[in-house]
Amino acid sequence: MSMKQDPQAQALQALRNEIRKHDQAYYVYDAPLISDAEYDALMQALQKLEVDHPELITPDSPTQRVGGAPLPSFASIRHAVPMLSLGNAFEETDILAFDKRVSEGLRNDGLLGLADEVEYNCELKLDGLAIGIRYENGVLTHAATRGDGQTGEDVTSNIRTIASVPLRLQGENLPAVLEVRGEVLMNRQDFLTLNRQQDARGEKVFVNPRNAAAGSLRQLDPRITAKRPLRFFAYGWGDISDFTSPLPLTHADMLAWFSQLGFPLAQERRVVKGAQGLLEFYRHVSHVRASLPYEIDGVVYKVNQLASQRALGFVSRAPRFAVAHKFPAEEVSTQLLGIEVQVGRTGAITPVARLQPVFVGGVTVTNATLHNEDEIRRKDVRIGDTVIVRRAGDVIPEVVRPLPELRPADASEFVMVTECPVCGSAIERLPDEAISRCSGGLFCGAQRKQSLLHAASRKALDIEGLGEKIIDQLVEQGWVHSLADLYRLSVEKVMGLERMGRKSAENLVNALEKSKQVELSRLIYALGIRHVGETTARDLARYFGSLAALGQATEEDLLKVPEVGPAVSGSIRRFFAEPHNQEVVADLLQVGLQPKQVEKSSNDTLAGKTFVLTGTLPTWSRDEAGKLIIDAGGKVSGSVSKKTSYVVAGDDAGSKLEKARQLGVNVIDEDELRKILGLS
Incomplete structure (x- = not known):
């Protein structure tokens, strides 16, 4: 007998559909059709049937919201479509400028008439945790936090416990894949109730609803999340694929479709036209803000027509077609x-x-x-x-x-300290700078992790396998106090780090040993001297030839190096004048670092020329091409300006190529660069 003919399976499916209908009425439309007692009776009936027939339990059943066993840690999920942030606006002038940019962009693309105003969808900026929830053939499969926008934490088990998140979408003809994005939050009243319960049990109370929501969702034990009063509101989407029906044409209609699928939406939303419509919505929400059941920290404006959104596109990590209008602090x-x-x-x-x-x-x-x-x-x-x-x-x-x-009579003025409170090194402040700084970069405990991470980076000592997590452990264990201490690590000691086996420990120690034979320019760069970047480090290495000569150079000597001005020369002298830094440099040489001595190059083929590299070159990496340019006396820059001599463009060249064309800068390919370098 098939499941469709099995009376128990039919009864189960009917109960599940009935409960889903009531979930949608309660969470999506805020209009319950039955009492809580009647709803509980339906759930109890479903639970009894599933206990009697466990073989018929499905992952999308309403009974499966209670979390399972605790997780050892959160796995990572890479977003199929990046979860970008929004640009912020605070003043009315910011909104007028936003509308002007959007209007001009759409008119240039022929998507807006000269006398027409842009249509926007206005929403609340909910103060919670951004989440992407993926459905495959209508069934929830994965959920992830925003993370860094590219990769987030897998919180699927916890998201399944939130009653307002549908485990199965409503309707027919659903996309094969649909990722719905929105906010997980906690109502103010629910937050107060939770804190009273936490306090009564002698447990930690939360400082605000947002922190309570974030902390509840990031529990490794989903059973704890299941007990927290979390809610979800949809406001966007990511990946949508294999959908035979045409998608809605506007943002507002997409949200209406989400409501039909079973997602709750924040009720305060409106379609308006022009900047004045945006500002009227902002003033309206400001007026009703205190009466909303949840916290918000502003409103969000999005161009309503999806074709217009696509035409406007993105800049950096934010869309051009949307902006968040924040409330005053x-x-x-x-x-x-x-x-x-x-x-x-x-x-x-x-x-x-x-x-x-x-x-x-x-x-x-x-x-x-x-x-x-x-x-x-x-x-x-x-x-x-x-x-x-x-x-x-x-x-x-x-x-x-x-x-x-x-002001009381005994109020006193602040006096800046002259020594670093962490390491005792001198505090310096240059005449043209607002920030005072500790001069003990290689020695200071507060800078230790950052200086080690910089020194281990690919363009410095290039210590493979020495990443941020390992450095954190080495410093926190008290095993590494300065850069030289890295070279005293043994395989046995490294094996004492978390998740570090013998093979990994041997690889790290071997990488450290290999890095002792380092180019002088890389070692200079690894020292982290303020204002000394990769290019300046190469210039210094070419000019002085040894670390000892650089350390003994006067400011007058340093000013003879091309591109080294008073700020850079002063920074170098102060670095080598600090006794703590001298000790670390001496210690590095003592543990076996052997910087390769170099002779000042006589190849000045590209002297005075500035190059910008963009895209993927056919045979050279950008680092390889850049080194050849610098060895020939040229300079490599990361940005295009009128002073740029050449832009070397490969495949998938981006905005730098476009800017070069706008400024009339010479654009060449790898073959032409080879000819300039005399290599072909």
């Missing part, structure tokens, strides 16, 4: 208790305000940035002041201004 007052300094990963010294705790922008704030010494002076912020603090979304809280009328 929330501001509150509190007392400034003190000012400390933090040392960043690049040595930047940032003054940080220690505040009387205050709730702002959805979180309790105890610290806020003061940016730099000049900003403190300009704002006349003093320790003991009552200050205005601002925070918007995930932006780091900042001190906006003091309230001088409330």
